[in-house]
Amino acid sequence: xxxxxxxxxxxxxxxxxxxxxxxxxxxxxxxxxxxxxxxxxxxxxxxxxxxxxxxxxxxxxxxxxxxxxxxxxxxxxxxxxxxxxxxxxxxxxxxxxxxxxxxxxxxxxxxxxxxxxxxxxxxxxxxxxxxxxxxxxxxxxxxxxxxxxxxxxxxxxxxxxxxxxxxxxxxxxxxxxxxxxxxxxxxxxxxxxxxxxxxxxxxxxxxxxxxxxxxxxxxxxxxxxxxxxxxxxxxxx
Numbered sequence: 374x375x376x377x378x379x380x381x382x383x384x385x386x387x388x389x390x391x392x393x394x395x396x397x398x399x400x401x402x403x404x405x406x407x408x409x410x411x412x413x414x415x416x417x418x419x420x421x422x423x424x425x426x427x428x429x430x431x432x433x434x435x436x437x438x439x440x441x442x443x444x445x446x447x448x449x450x451x452x453x454x455x456x457x458x459x460x461x462x463x464x465x466x467x468x469x470x471x472x473x474x475x476x477x478x479x480x481x482x483x484x485x486x487x488x489x490x491x492x493x494x495x496x497x498x499x500x501x502x503x504x505x506x507x508x509x510x511x512x513x514x515x516x517x518x519x520x521x522x523x524x525x526x527x528x529x530x531x532x533x534x535x536x537x538x539x540x541x542x543x544x545x546x547x548x549x550x551x552x553x554x555x556x557x558x559x560x561x562x563x564x565x566x567x568x569x570x571x572x573x574x575x576x577x578x579x580x581x582x583x584x585x586x587x588x589x590x591x592x593x594x595x596x597x598x599x600x601x602x603x604x605x606x607x608x609x610x
Contacts, residue, residue: 399592402542406556407582407590408563409572410538412512413451414496414522416505417488418481426508426528429488430462437465443477443486446470447607451490453598454511454535456605461533481505492537493519494576511535518573538580540587552584 415426423429433440444452447470455468469486471477474495481489482504493516499505500519507522513534515524525533541559543552560581562568572579582590 398542399595401545403545403547403552404584404587404591405541405543405547405552406559406584407538407540407580407587408559409577410536410580411492411494411577412510412516412536413454413490414493414510414519415488415490415508416481416496416500417508418484419503419506420484421487421506423487423508424506426523426525426530429508430464430529433464433466438467440466441469441486441488442466443469443471443480443489445474445477445491446472448602450535450537451492453601453605454490456607457533457535457601458530460601460604462530478505492576497576538590539577540582540591556584 415429417423417429423432429440442455442458444455446452452468452470458464459466459468469480471480474491477489477491478496478499480486482499488508490511493510496505496507500507507519509525509528509530510516510519510522511525511534513524513526513536515522525531541555543555560583563579563581569579
């Protein structure tokens with residue numbers, strides 16, 4: 374299974390930076406079927422003065438350059454989501470990257486950062502314990518498990534949907550018949566209620582997607598995040 378989070382979608386760019394021979398998944402891989410996806414949350418600590426994302430955005434505008442957003446390391450989905458937020462809303466805040474989800478949550482609870490962006494699955498226990506406060510979700514619609522958490526659109530940030538996704542890919546010369554067989558089998562499995570429930574337990578939504586639309590999604594996402602990387606001035610590694 375290929376993880377097609379934003380990290381993977383930007384992976385071909387990273388390889389291009391690091392190696393003489395660029396690897397482009399649009400040419401080297403054949404999409405088979407989309408498997409699942411998950412959204413991200415903008416959250417703050419329960420001790421924070423921010424009750425909504427609108428309040429935080431207003432504070433950033435009032436005090437440019439002083440507020441902070443915690444993310445995972447540069448190139449990850451939530452890091453690029455922060456860059457996208459800064460660009461789309463013309464905001465001046467500092468992005469503070471951490472090595473992983475656990476460090477990110479600890480930093481927020483220690484008030485090292487004002488807001489963090491992370492996947493719901495990595496925040497569920499802290500939300501249940503009322504240690505952190507969700508401000509907005511990056512999916513197109515509200516999550517049934519978090520009915521009171523607004524989408525970015527509802528908080529006044531239009532056209533801001535950031536969803537990581539997973540899919541099955543094969544080598545570029547895999548027979549079309551094999552793609553069809555595996556795609557149909559995977560779709561049948563992913564539509565089973567117990568499988569959907571298991572995905573939900575770990576913070577994912579089972580979302581089968583046929584090979585054609587999956588290919589279109591990968592191509593558009595590569596273009597989208599390449600622009601964000603360039604505009605954000607992400608340095609070559």
